[in-house]
Amino acid sequence: MVMHYRSLVRSSAKSLQLFSCSRDCSSYVSRMRYLMRLKEDDEACRRALQSGNVLLYHKLAPLLRQQQKGIYQLKVLQATDVKGILGKLGKDEQLLNTSVLIGCSDGDIAQFSLDVGCLEKDAVEEMCGGVFTDLRKAFFLLEQPDTPLVTKGQALLRWHQTHAYCSASGEPTQSNQAGSQRVCLTNGATYYPQMAPVVIVLVSDGRRCLLARQSTFPQGMYSALAGFCDMGEVMEETLRREVAEEVGLEVESMQYSSSQHWPFPQSSFMVACHATISPDNAEINLNGAELEDARWFTLEEVEDALKRKPLPRSVKGEPTAFWVPPSYAIANKLIREWVNQQKKP
């Protein structure tokens, strides 16, 4: 299989086409190497774009379509459809070439994202039969499997929109066809899309878990503690420092759970962990500059919160009931893992 692939990538466009069509090349490894090739070879990527799938965004809001009442899907267009839309709106087809590569479908079709913020939003929506939707709202509407692709598409487009100039020379940078890097036209400096590493941690004293809220959170929502890694820090150091800074507690042990790309407000690479502190030293000393509140919650309270919908309505005169981030946020996964762990005999 590997030999088969190598012989294909070494050769011409014709064989690349063969590769992308071949049924026996649809394994994960082949797809990843196909994507690697497209990132390195502008010409091959341009060709893949002509027959690729495109997710449209308008000023970073992805295009969704309503499948049935209340059920939404990503609206995936073919590159030829996009060209047709551009033509009808009197725009240059070259706009399609600003698409960035975001993946490869199981059927070996290259997937791209394109921001058409320069076009009239309503006109594109009407032609596509879709609606451009703020990404946070889209997260609530979409099925879970669609969210990583739509997030990646937005994050990569945002990075290009904010890295048009070299920070050393001040001159324009130019993207490669795939959008996997930008190069300064005068000094050759190369820039790659970046994510800021963040540690998110659910602290437990063995019986309760600690959740906190910032003043900017929606009313009633509490989440796990989180913090950006300082330059040179390893994950364990960030975790201990953030818990100490934000709630004045000393972590005794920690365990990695999982990770997530988080697009808000800009791309973060979230590393999710569980941590324990001693129940003898569990008094919270809140850093009021960062957090509005932090509290210990019992298993029952957390289980009730998991059942609540986001932003539960408050009964007049009563505070809004406590709730936790929705399932697409990795904080929710940490909280569920903790609940399951507590319920183990």
Ligand SMILES: NC(=O)c1ccc[n+]([C@@H]2O[C@H](COP(=O)([O-])OP(=O)(O)OC[C@H]3O[C@@H](n4cnc5c(N)ncnc54)[C@H](O)[C@@H]3O)[C@@H](O)[C@H]2O)c1
């Ligand atoms: N997916 C989830 O479940 C989830 C849950 C909680 C928080 N988060 C995300 O985690 C991230 C970090 O959480 P936090 O706000 O508590 O971090 P934090 O505690 O480190 O505090 C934020 C502050 O850190 C500073 N900072 C340092 N490096 C930064 C960088 N690269 N980008 C931005 N600010 C930087 C800024 O002064 C900023 O105000 C946020 O982007 C938040 O959206 C995600």
Ligand SMILES: [Mg+2]
């Ligand atoms: Mg924080």
